[in-house]
Amino acid sequence: MLETRFQSMAWTMNNQSTFFETFDELRSLPEELINETPEFKCLQSRYTALVNESVHLRHQLNETRELVKCTKTTYDHQFEKIEQEEFENQRKLIANIEQVVADLADARREYDLLQVEYEKVLIANQQSVPITREMRSLINHLQAQCKLYSLEASRCKKQCKELEEELTKLKVKQETILSNGFNSQISVIVSEPSSANSISITNQQQSPTSKDEITNPFATSTSSIIKTEIITKEEPIEGNDDSRLGESLLLDFGDITEGDLDDSSASNALLRLSSNAMTIEDKDAELRTIRSENKKLSDMVKEYKILLTMYRSAPKETRDKANLMTSEKKLRQELEETRNELKKVQNYAKTLRKKCSEDE
Numbered sequence: 446m447l448e449t450r451f452q453s454m455a456w457t458m459n460n461q462s463t464f465f466e467t468f469d470e471l472r473s474l475p476e477e478l479i480n481e482t483p484e485f486k487c488l489q490s491r492y493t494a495l496v497n498e499s500v501h502l503r504h505q506l507n508e509t510r511e512l513v514k515c516t517k518t519t520y521d522h523q524f525e526k527i528e529q530e531e532f533e534n535q536r537k538l539i540a541n542i543e544q545v546v547a548d549l550a551d552a553r554r555e556y557d558l559l560q561v562e563y564e565k566v567l568i569a570n571q572q573s574v575p576i577t578r579e580m581r582s583l584i585n586h587l588q589a590q591c592k593l594y595s596l597e598a599s600r601c602k603k604q605c606k607e608l609e610e611e612l613t614k615l616k617v618k619q620e621t622i623l624s625n626g627f628n629s630q631i632s633v634i635v636s637e638p639s640s641a642n643s644i645s646i647t648n649q650q651q652s653p654t655s656k657d658e659i660t661n662p663f664a665t666s667t668s669s670i671i672k673t674e675i676i677t678k679e680e681p682i683e684g685n686d687d688s689r690l691g692e693s694l695l696l697d698f699g700d701i702t703e704g705d706l707d708d709s710s711a712s713n714a715l716l717r718l719s720s721n722a723m724t725i726e727d728k729d730a731e732l733r734t735i736r737s738e739n740k741k742l743s744d745m746v747k748e749y750k751i752l753l754t755m756y757r758s759a760p761k762e763t764r765d766k767a768n769l770m771t772s773e774k775k776l777r778q779e780l781e782e783t784r785n786e787l788k789k790v791q792n793y794a795k796t797l798r799k800k801c802s803e804d805e
Contacts, residue, residue: 527804531797534797535797538790538793538797541790542787542790545783545786545787545790548783549780549783549784549787552776552779552780552783555776556776556777556780559772559773559776563770563773590745591746594742594745594746597738597742598739598742601735601738601739604735605732605735608731608732
């Protein structure tokens with residue numbers, strides 16, 4: 446190890462001696478020779494190039510310093526603007542939060558009021574449920590009765606039509622019977638002998654009223670018919686049914702045939718007419734009963750209509766209840782929307798605070 450160190454020391458000493466010798470020789474050389482050497486010229490050209498580069502770099506350095514100053518000023522202005530905007534946004538956020546809190550308080554108050562009203566409405570509904578059930582049962586019962594009454598009314602109308610047809614037929618028969626009866630009476634009076642005429646004259650002096658009733662049975666009937674016609678014409682016409690009832694007094698004599706008038710006696714004809722009068726009275730009674738039933742049915746229908754109108758006016762309360770339910774749903778939706786907006790605003794405020802802390 447010592448030998449290697451000694452050798453290295455000796456080598457360095459030799460190198461130093463050679464360096465000093467070369468340095469002395471260079472000092473002894475003239476400057477003109479040194480300036481004329483290509484190495485010096487090369488070094489001089491490199492030096493000038495380096496000087497020019499240094500000048501150019503100084504210009505660039507000055508430009509970059511100016512740019513840095515400009516960027517600093519712009520950055521400061523932008524930072525101030527950002528701070529102002531952030532401050533304004535924070536103010537707006539605080540105002541929005543306060544407004545949302547106030548809206549929430551109002552919504553809670555309205556919700557409490559609506560809940561109280563809802564409880565009242567529920568109590569009213571619970572009270573009105575049996576009433577509505579009773580009304581429905583009444584309406585169903587009334588509808589069934591209306592159907593039955595309508596069927597009875599249609600049946601009565603059919604009966605009235607049948608009676609009208611029968612009355613028209615009887616009227617036609619009566620007209621034919623009356624014409625045939627008068628003709629037969631005239632023929633009987635002409636065919637009687639003169640002795641019968643003298644006896645009839647003496648009998649007329651004793652009992653004229655009885656002779657008139659026996660020999661001319663149709664005279665009484667016709668006079669009664671004329672009287673009934675006059676009475677029916679004098680009575681005011683209240684409708685088709687009243688006129689048909691007036692005609693019914695005239696039309697039920699048509700069951701007597703021409704053979705009865707020619708062959709039977711006057712007493713049989715009178716009995717026949719009395720039986721027909723009884724049938725007319727029965728039919729009049731039936732028509733009167735049908736009319737009274739129709740009036741009762743019309744009164745019942747009117748009462749049912751009034752009840753139906755009352756029931757139709759009742760569901761307004763249920764409509765108001767439905768409106769309350771819809772308003773409650775809307776308010777709940779608005780509350781949920783406001784809560785979602787509050788959450789969004791809080792998240793946005795947190796993000797802004799994080800950004801501000803990161804920028805600082």
